[in-house]
Amino acid sequence: MHDISRSTSIFERAKQVIPGGVNSPVRAFRAVGGNPLFMQRAKGPFLYDEDGHEYVDMINSWGPMILGHAHPVVEEAVKAALAFSPSFGAPTAREVEMAELICSLVPSVEKVRMVNSGTEATMSAVRVARGFTGRDKIVKMEGCYHGHGDSFLIAAGSGALTFGTPDSPGVTKGTARDTLLAPFNDLEAIEDIVEENKGQVAAIILEPVVGNMGCVAPQAGYLQGLRSLCDRHNIVLIFDEVMTGFRLAPGGAQELYGVTPDMTTLGKIIGGGLPVGAYGGRKEIMDFVSPAGPVYQAGTLSGNPLAMAAGMAMLKYLQAHPEVYQHIDRMTTTLVQGLAQQVKEAGVKATINQVGSMFTLFFTDKHVIDFETAKTVDTQKFAAYFQAMLQQGIYLAPSQYEAMFISAAIDEKLISRILDASRHALATLG
Numbered sequence: 001m002h003d004i005s006r007s008t009s010i011f012e013r014a015k016q017v018i019p020g021g022v023n024s025p026v027r028a029f030r031a032v033g034g035n036p037l038f039m040q041r042a043k044g045p046f047l048y049d050e051d052g053h054e055y056v057d058m059i060n061s062w063g064p065m066i067l068g069h070a071h072p073v074v075e076e077a078v079k080a081a082l083a084f085s086p087s088f089g090a091p092t093a094r095e096v097e098m099a100e101l102i103c104s105l106v107p108s109v110e111k112v113r114m115v116n117s118g119t120e121a122t123m124s125a126v127r128v129a130r131g132f133t134g135r136d137k138i139v140k141m142e143g144c145y146h147g148h149g150d151s152f153l154i155a156a157g158s159g160a161l162t163f164g165t166p167d168s169p170g171v172t173k174g175t176a177r178d179t180l181l182a183p184f185n186d187l188e189a190i191e192d193i194v195e196e197n198k199g200q201v202a203a204i205i206l207e208p209v210v211g212n213m214g215c216v217a218p219q220a221g222y223l224q225g226l227r228s229l230c231d232r233h234n235i236v237l238i239f240d241e242v243m244t245g246f247r248l249a250p251g252g253a254q255e256l257y258g259v260t261p262d263m264t265t266l267g268k269i270i271g272g273g274l275p276v277g278a279y280g281g282r283k284e285i286m287d288f289v290s291p292a293g294p295v296y297q298a299g300t301l302s303g304n305p306l307a308m309a310a311g312m313a314m315l316k317y318l319q320a321h322p323e324v325y326q327h328i329d330r331m332t333t334t335l336v337q338g339l340a341q342q343v344k345e346a347g348v349k350a351t352i353n354q355v356g357s358m359f360t361l362f363f364t365d366k367h368v369i370d371f372e373t374a375k376t377v378d379t380q381k382f383a384a385y386f387q388a389m390l391q392q393g394i395y396l397a398p399s400q401y402e403a404m405f406i407s408a409a410i411d412e413k414l415i416s417r418i419l420d421a422s423r424h425a426l427a428t429l430g
């Protein structure tokens with residue numbers, strides 16, 4: 001066993017002053033047992049904990065570190081921006097440059113507003129959709145996670161699902177009533193819901209490729225079907241691309257699947273590792289946002305110069321190096337094929353979903369296509385696998401209901417290292 005005494009003692013202190021000792025629940029390792037590791041630094045594909053251990057990072061800050069940690073291009077951009085002051089509370093040219101780049105790359109986005117997190121982006125997008133349509137209800141998919149806004153903490157994925165609180169206390173009955181639930185990948189079900197609530201649904205929001213009940217791909221025709229349903233009923237279709245934006249393709253999942261929503265929410269990569277979010281869409285909808293229109297949304301630190309500098313550096317690097325996408329997709333495919341072979345040889349009940357550089361190894365023999373099938377996983381097996389991988393220096397997402405994200409810093413040698421570790425981990429499962 002690793003000596004993690006420094007992490008453990010920091011965790012003890014943390015629990016005295018931070019709820020559960022962490023600033024975001026999934027970090028607490030409760031779903032996998034043991035104490036969370038406290039990280040000190042990271043470089044390229046590696047994380048280093050407070051006790052000095054090195055780990056191959058398979059989460060990459062839940063997506064944004066697509067180039068690996070502390071990439072020099074991002075580091076330099078942040079240093080340069082810092083010298084000009086970390087915040088003005090006034091508009092800057094950088095924000096305009098960022099908006100222009102997003103509008104040029106993301107098919108659905110004609111105008112965009114920067115915010116500080118994915119949660120803010122989704123909350124704001126839904127408010128705008130309600131203001132635009134004059135309707136109250138939204139439809140969300142079971143198991144999708146859109147941050148911790150009240151309207152979304154109903155059948156929510158990610159940490160909410162991991163900790164058994166997909167319907168969070170504190171959300172009023174009124175708010176919950178305005179969120180209708182549909183199973184992911186089921187067009188018939190959502191058509192019925194929209195029909196039963198005719199003229200009342202402002203927006204349908206979903207992760208076009210789900211990452212927050214583990215990685216789940218949309219089935220053929222599903223996204224197209226939602227597009228045409230929204231067109232028929234004048235409903236605003238919102239793709240939450242906080243995870244998939246600039247990861248699955250420069251234009252996100254909407255580019256990959258060729259389906260253009262009315263609005264898109266973004267985060268993660270567009271901040272290059274700094275706190276950021278954005279929501280955008282068709283001009284006529286976005287012009288409802290204050291001060292152009294009546295729907296209020298604001299932010300003291302929105303468009304923060306450091307976040308803009310880091311995000312722009314990352315987006316421009318990706319634009320100049322499209323081979324990054326080929327590399328991360330190829331590395332992920334090699335890894336997933338290796339894992340699939342190992343699972344078969346070990347006789348372990350498991351199935352793997354992959355879209356581009358996102359994937360999840362689910363400990364179930366069911367094909368995972370929605371919330372119901374995702375919930376068939378053996379979470380104890382996953383926990384044992386997680387711990388066995390951790391002991392061998394591989395840092396996985398600490399929950400079965402999450403996706404893993406591969407960075408450009410991962411190469412063939414590291415894939416072999418991960419696969420060697422996995423072979424041993426699977427052998428311990430029995």
Ligand SMILES: Cc1ncc(COP(=O)(O)O)c(C=O)c1O
Pocket residue numbers: 117118119120122145146147148207211212240241242243267268277
């Ligand atoms: C798809 C999706 N939407 C929204 C969010 C919320 O983003 P944040 O954690 O930055 O508030 C997340 C991640 O947490 C996410 O994965």
Ligand SMILES: N[C@H](C=O)CCC(=O)O
Pocket residue numbers: 024025026027062145158159212243402
């Ligand atoms: N699934 C979440 C984001 O992608 C996990 C991150 C968090 O909630 O801390």
